[in-house]
Amino acid sequence: MIEEKFVIPKKLKLATYVLIAIGLVSFGWGFVTDPQRSWANYLLNNYLFVSLAVGAAFFISIQYIAQAGWSAAFKRIPEAMAAYLPFAAVFFLLLLFGVHSLYEWSHAEELAHDHLIQHKSPYLNVPFWGIRILLFFGLWILLTKWMRKISLKEDREGGMRYFYQSEHLSKVFIFIVAVSFSAFSVDMLMSLQVHWFSTIFAAKMFISAFLHGAAVITLIVIILHKYGYLQVLNRSHLHDFTRYMFMLSIVWGYFTFSQFMLIWYGNIPEETSYYVHRWHGPFQILFYVSIILNWFIPFLFLMPRSNSRSKLAMVPVIILLIIGQYVELYYEIWPATLHEAKFGLLEIGSWLGFAGLFSLIVITYLAKANLVPKNHPYLEESIHHHF
């Protein structure tokens, strides 16, 4: 049993407040000068950090279902990331005010003469869209909070009972998240181009959430280790974290390529519109940048055993993956809403604001519980993990 309390450094807390202030100023200035672009930024950052939280919650579930031993000591980090979900729910409900700036299907005049939007309107209409946000977040928050409660109870009381409960809840959670997050990414991103559809889109966004969630979990673990916490971390743990990033980046590349290749080969106008829209200027470059950052570099660079066990090699890849996630979402949202690649202080400021808030929530929840679970049945195995 390891008694380890995370104490929030004053400077870090101050830094997150500064970042949040930067974000608020950026959005304040943005909504006055260019509301549509601000809403696009709002959607991008909201979706980005919700993916991380959902990816983290999915990570815990996978560990429980597989009864993985190695990760038991690091369970609090994804738990703290999942604590962002209630805040994200509020932000997504606020998106209802921006729905007309982003989504073509919400325009009454489009609905009046566009047959396809009429056909989709029983599903894609503003009230039902809002209800779905409530429903999805309700389910995610309920399950993640419940699992957190069980996890803290296990700290106090011990025994196998809470492990089995968590495992059971995890099984429920992955089924719910598979369906709900798919529908969520379709609602939030795919419906931006209401005439276009892709059946692998939801799977791709889901893998993206898991990949970048795993990358951020790893980054937080490495940072905590650097500042003297989580001293149980060894090279074998790092190798296991790398395996997640490596494996998921391959799946990400596979799905992204599948979507592109089939649309390119089929050459059906209603499908190709997505890429035709993005096959010029900066967006064409971003297509390749996204593949290089999210697949090519992790795949090639994390392959050698020595790299996959070294913090020095992993941290740059993680940072590139975080940039890669931004690029991927930018590539989804900007061509569909603004139709041109605008990037400036507003984009940077709003990302910093959300990053600050996310960090503040994560560190707050890390400080609330013992940093290493006390009575997790696999804790010993995790501490002595070695291969």
Place this chain on the structure above:
Amino acid sequence: MIGVFDNEFDLVKAFEKVKARGVKIDEVYTPYPIHEILEGMGKKTRISHAAFFYGLFGALLVLGGMYYAAVVSWPLNFGGKPFNTFPSFIVVTIVATILIVTLATLFTFSARAKVFPGKQARIVHPAATNDKFVMVLLTDGSAEEAAALERILQENGASEIIKQNEPHG
């Protein structure tokens, strides 16, 4: 000299002691891989590097082959697509590369380990293919050395000790 052990822990203890004495350990047979033994034997494999280069070679070979067939040798117009339909080559490349890597690595391993179909199996001890842990030591032939090793094996819980003067096989 051959030491047969009933469990992993006895084997590892004896293994460390024998190694500390500087005796050459010829081979250890275990029902499953044991980390300490893998490290202790000090054998490094370069087969993963070989596999990487087979993969690189295979990918280039397949891509080059398809490019040659579809663009250079016999260009055909399929539905107005360019001759070099690169994205559709990728799928074939992935699958064929996996096949090339698998086969080439298998052949490399067989050649290096001198394993081939129909080879007479070298069974050191009948239980080595079953649930026992078997360690084969090469002694220098002197009687004191043999006695000392036997004592080490016995003290560490060997269930059976077989003395052989010649290398088995």
